[in-house]
Amino acid sequence: MTKLVWDLEDLFPFDDFEKEYSEIEKQIGLTDCHFKEMNPDMSLEVFKNFLLFSEEISARILHLYYRAALEETADISSDNFRMLKNRVLDLDKNFSEKSRKIWHWIRGKEVSGKVLLDEKNANRLFGVLPALKDYLFHLRKTAPHILSDREEMILAEKDLSGISPLLELRNIIETGFEFEFKPSGQKARKIRTQAELLSYTHSSVRSEREAAYNALLEKYRDNISKFFTAYRGAVRDWSFEASLRNYTSSLDMRNSMNRIPGEAVKSLLEACRGNRFIYQEYFKIKASDLKIKNFQRHDIYAPVGEKVNEIPLDEGLELVLDVFKSFSPSFYKAAKEIVDMKHIDSEPQQNKQGGAFCASPGAGKAPYILLNYTGQPRDVLTLAHELGHGIHSLLAGNLPLSVMQAGLPLAETASTFSEMLVFEQLLKRTKSKEGRKSLYFQKMQDSFATVLRQAYFVLFEIEAHEALKKGLTPDGLSEIYYKLLVEEFGEGVKINEIFKYEWAYIPHIVNSPFYCYSYAFGELLSLALLAEYKREKQGFVPVMEEILSVGGSEDPVEILKSHSFDITKKDFWDKGFREIEQLFEGLKETLH
Known part of the structure; x- marks a missing residue:
């Protein structure tokens, strides 16, 4: 096996695309018939029929979307697949608009021409499909934050004609950058893409790392007024909608979207801030190993240790499946199904989308996985x-x-x-101390980027949103960011002035305010569960499988609490950091 190529025909034959599209369009037209039947006294069967109708259309639209979108990822230069994907998005928008009045009614909102759905009948109706019961009651809980049908329509149009073009304009400015790359002792040259420039931030040559960051951030510094205007507009838009929807704060709106209580996010951020010293000590160790006395921000991603031998795809896949088999037969069976169904595309190709993802079509179809596998650990x-x-x-x-x-x-x-289980197996099979050192350094680097860096983005956003309400200049915003950078890295990493403009480069804080805590959340939660597995071993496996099997059908906070995991307490998040400390201790052992 030299590569894996996914079989998208298994989703449905591409020749049936137009036929499927037309059938879904006709099916969406039946939404009005279901709306007419909405009444507090309606029968359970009639209500159940609507829920099944909605589920079926959503599944068919998702399959149609992935049929086009996955083809596009294999050839991002294809205008045809992009056009088909956008047609499906329009179809989905049409269904959302058609069914919005029904979902407003289910939430308990007033809808013209309809009798309000009272609590007694909501309790009667919502149990008709047990798997959807918690979801439907959650929708009713969010009702105070939902506007009238007309107001929701106006907000949707406002996004299309207001914030979306602003963000698109920001992206146009950014993608138009051409960078002057001039490492010390080398001839200056032009670099046309950000991706190529950023590859030098991981260079083994220090002057190239510094030159890459300078070339990148000087562009944002020289255009800081434009990026400040875009960010201020995004903050005002988000804050306006949060206020309109009766949220207590801008952050509260994101928490509500994520079904996470504010105290859980507060505890998470406190834990990240309180454990930042682990990473600060890590950077001191890295500086020492690299023999850099004046360790600076542009050095944090410098490569360390020997290059580990490449792992062919066959070998890597066998290793992963063996780890899953040792952990749980259910994990192994599910992973093997994805492989056997030919739902993985592994090989880097020209015009193929970079990175990796897992797309889950649902409705009886195994997930599809995109990789760009090059044999690195x-x-x-x-x-x-x-x-x-x-x-x-x-x-x-x-x-x-x-x-x-x-x-x-x-x-x-x-x-x-799963990643952590396989990482531990990689460590066991790597015999040389230098090889293990390289693995540990890479894992600590990834941990920093996923946990602390993301948490500090959110800490910046919290301060920035409040400061912008009172009036703020671009320099003032940059000073807030710089102050937090100094706190984040501590005395072991010198922060050059150019990094105060880095906030303008971070897309998430503009496109998805406060989203970045999700990365730290997921990483630390998984590490805390890993600690429990190490303690309980096989007794933990059924717990893990039960947590995963409920999907999004129950309140995630309550699911975790039922197994004695309280994410509202800082102590829980500290358990994740104890695992990171163990990684750090493992790294230090390779240095002696």
């Missing part, structure tokens, strides 16, 4: 991570599509957990 961990997502989807595969996928608190549980 990191690629083996990525394979384990994405298969973990696929395992999660298959374990929850008997649920309706709308609740099959776990929400943020549990979305990264299986993937990160």
Whole structure:
């Protein structure tokens, strides 16, 4: 096996695309008939029929979307597949608009021409499909934050004509950058893409790392007024909607979307801030190993240790499957199904999308996984991570599509957990001290980027959103960011002034305010569960499988609490950091 190529025909034959599209369009037209039947006294059968109708259309649209979108990822230059994908998105928008009045009514909102759905009848109706019961009651809980049908329509149009073009304009400015790369002692040259420039931030040549960051951040510094205007507009838009929807704060709106209580996020951020010293000590160790006395921000991703031998795809896949088999027959069976169904595309190709992801179509179809496997140990961990997502989807595969996928608190549980299991196996099979050192350094680097860096983005956002309400200049915003950078890295890492403009480069804080804590959340939750597995071993496996099998059909906080995991307490998050400390201790052992 030299490569894996996915079989998209298994989703449905591409020749049937137009036929399927037309049938879904006709089916959406029946939504009005279901709306007419909405009444507090309606029969259980009539209400159940609507829920099944909604689930079926959603599943068919998702399959249609992935049929086009997955083809596009294999050839991102294809205008045809992009056009088909956008047509499906329009179809989905049409269904959302058609069914919005029904979901407003289910939430208990007033809808013109309809009798309000009271609590007694809601209790009677919502149990008709047990897997959707918690989801439906959650919708009613969010009713105070939902506007009238007309107001929701206006907000949707406002996004299309307001914030979306602003963010698109920001992206146009950014993608138009051409960078002057001039490392010390080398001839200056032009670099046309950000991706190529960023590859030098991991260079073994220090002057190239510094030159790459300078070339990148000087562009944002020179255009800081433009990026400040875009960010201020995004903050105002988010804050306006949060206020309009009766949230107590801008952060509260994100927490509500994620079904996470504010005290859990507060505890998470406190734990990250309180444990930042682990990473600060790590950077001191890295500086010492690299023999850099004046360790600076542009040095943090410098490569360390010997290059580990490449792991062919066959060998990497066998290693991952063996780890799953040792952990749980259910994990192994699900992962093997994805492989055997030919739902993985592994090989880097020209015009293929970079990175990796797992797409879960649901409704009886195994997930699809995109990789760009080059044989590095990191690629083996990525394979384990994405298969973990696929395992999660298959374990929850008997649920309706709308609740099959776990929400943020549990979305990264299986993937990160699987990755850590495989990482420990990679350590066992790597005999040389230098090879183990390289693995540990890479893992600590990834941990920093996923946990502390993301948490500090959110800490910046919290301060920035409040400061912008009172009036703030671009320099003032940059000073807030710089102050937090100094706190984040401590005395062991010198922060050059140019990094105060880094906030303008971070897309998530503009496109998805406060989203970044999700990365730290998922990583630390999985590490805390890994600690429990190490303590309980096989007694923990059924617990893990049960947590994953509920998908998004139950309140994630309550699911975890039922197994004595309280994510609202800082102590819980500290357990994850104890695992990171163990990684750090393992690294230090390779240095002696």
